[in-house]
Amino acid sequence: MSEPTANPATPALNTRRQALLEIIVSDYIETAAPVSSQQLARRYELRVSPATIRNDMAELEEMGYISRPHTSAGGVPSDPGYRFYVERAGQRNRLPRHFQERVRDAIDFDEADPAAWARSAARVLASAVHNLAIATTVKRAVARVKQVQIVHLHDREALLVVVMQDAQVRQRIIHLDSDTPQDELTQVANRLNQLIGGMSAAELRTLWDSGFSGGNIIIAALMETIRILSDEERKETRERYLNGLGHMLSQPEFQSGRSAQDAAEVLDDDSITRIFDDSPRPAEVRVVIGQESHDEHLRPYSVVYATYGAPDGATGVIGTMGPTRMDYTRSMSSVRYLAAFLSELVQALEPSPQWQ
């Protein structure tokens, strides 16, 4: 109900109250129960009486950092409270026990399969943060064609396979004018590779608009198709892997209340993937807390995510979603570590500069 009267970034709180707020948030994250002044006095060495804590908490409530389920109940952090906690404690790095080992065991570089990496990463992350984890495969901001193949299927149908520089493969059925043998198709593909290898979708469009045909009727017909396939605008290119919904639903907020279905519906539509569209710079971990989200369906939850991949190259997103009462410190540390780890792998898959 009451909004913070001061900008949460520069709260008008004395040191003791800041420390108190941090303790309240961290205690609530741990116990999931409204924290009372007596408990605070008992469990932490605050050197003040419960009455003083009550006064401070009244102030924190006034400023919108905490709220109460009902009049005679303890305090529960509200979104600005979590935000304060994240800004203040976000620097700390607190990885789950054996997290690095678990990551290294689960993700096999030699597999050379960004999809497999993403799938494993989601699984490790989910079990580390005990919430839902999402990882997407990588996609180039500007995709470049690496190699083109044409595979004869039957009659006048063939399969056009375009391998992109980020090792993604896209394909489409093409209908030929006549039944063309594989030999001839291979020649056409070789020709195409020489012509357009390394080109981006924009460059292909320029070439296409100029009416260039390469002197071959099949090539001319294929140019536009290749451009569409390589187009950065292409939807759903990033495969997404989810894991740990069970972990998330085991959180106490889902035990009572019908919210499990809502959570499941968030997965069925693309809310989570959409929030990833506005992906942060590499090495930055972004935290969206409850009502801060632009997407209405995501308002009851918090999302912690980061971009991974090569700078100006192929990038994907990895993150976790849970109730606003999530362990932000642990989540941010885990996401940061995994994003860095995956980035190394992806960069090792990148073509070396002279091959661009």
Place this chain on the structure above:
Amino acid sequence: MSEPTANPATPALNTRRQALLEIIVSDYIETAAPVSSQQLARRYELRVSPATIRNDMAELEEMGYISRPHTSAGGVPSDPGYRFYVERAGQRNRLPRHFQERVRDAIDFDEADPAAWARSAARVLASAVHNLAIATTVKRAVARVKQVQIVHLHDREALLVVVMQDAQVRQRIIHLDSDTPQDELTQVANRLNQLIGGMSAAELRTLWDSGFSGGNIIIAALMETIRILSDEERKETRERYLNGLGHMLSQPEFQSGRSAQDAAEVLDDDSITRIFDDSPRPAEVRVVIGQESHDEHLRPYSVVYATYGAPDGATGVIGTMGPTRMDYTRSMSSVRYLAAFLSELVQALEPSPQWQ
């Protein structure tokens, strides 16, 4: 508690009781409420009194086809009751309204991407049956190599790309003895294609065991890797797409009771995919009802699924999962139709016989 005293396949039931059981199951599927003798007499033209229905229902309970939540409640079908219903009514074809159109709108053949087909199919199926839908991509029982590519990455690392005949792409990082230029790698790939194009994993193993090297040290080194990549045993090859968990959780059985978390955990591990391992023959729709399942986690649910793809070729599985009180007729019809539809698409992608 009480098991059926007779084999459900040949139930010792007179015609009226068979008809009654079918009505009870179908009514319960529709209303999700225990069905009482009075309601049956009122809503259906049974031409007998509620008392007679009660006698018949007592018999059905005795034989294990239905059970009661408590002494003074109506009847609820038990697993054998559903089984009876499926066997008896399974022949009927009752597709949801506009289902064919929705399928055709959602699935685009020209995309030539079995993964995209599977994803769309899962989405359409989920919204048609109002339950969870799962579709996997296709995989060949016996995979054959179609084409091999080697792409230089940097220094002494290269990417080995193996395109299989079912248009699946597998890849792996390889470490070379020396920094080998792309030209040379391409030559090696061409050589390899001539040698092993069209071979299955078993044939590759034979060739490898015979010590054949092709006269080239790189080729010799790659043979085993290719064999591994093409191996039919390779796990997780079938990508799986889920949709409609929200639909499923909106079913009344999940409104009260903590079972939503259990359902989510079924998705996190691979229970559903494992049940697909024993996939039925094409054109057969398999129904696993509750306790019939070998997988303990799946016992509270029913699964309806079918194999799609080309006979002796690339196959995938599509199916739906929900509470045992699911609309079997509608689910079986929808799965059957979608499996047939997808089969057509996949077969059109298959190489023509002379190219095997």
Place this chain on the structure above:
DNA sequence: GATTAGCAGTCGGCTCGCTCAAGTGCTAAC
């Protein structure tokens, strides 16, 4: 002015007992 002790007041959660409606099981008649 900040802090503290003491105490009245509030509220959710729990249990208990009650009523009510739905539906069965049984018996006897048809």
Place this chain on the structure above:
DNA sequence: GTTAGCACTTGAGCGAGCCGACTGCTAATC
């Protein structure tokens, strides 16, 4: 074999009442 009638069982819903936890306030103290 079928039906009418009736006593009995049971879960769901409701309200009262109690208990424990915690706060807000006031007045005393540092």
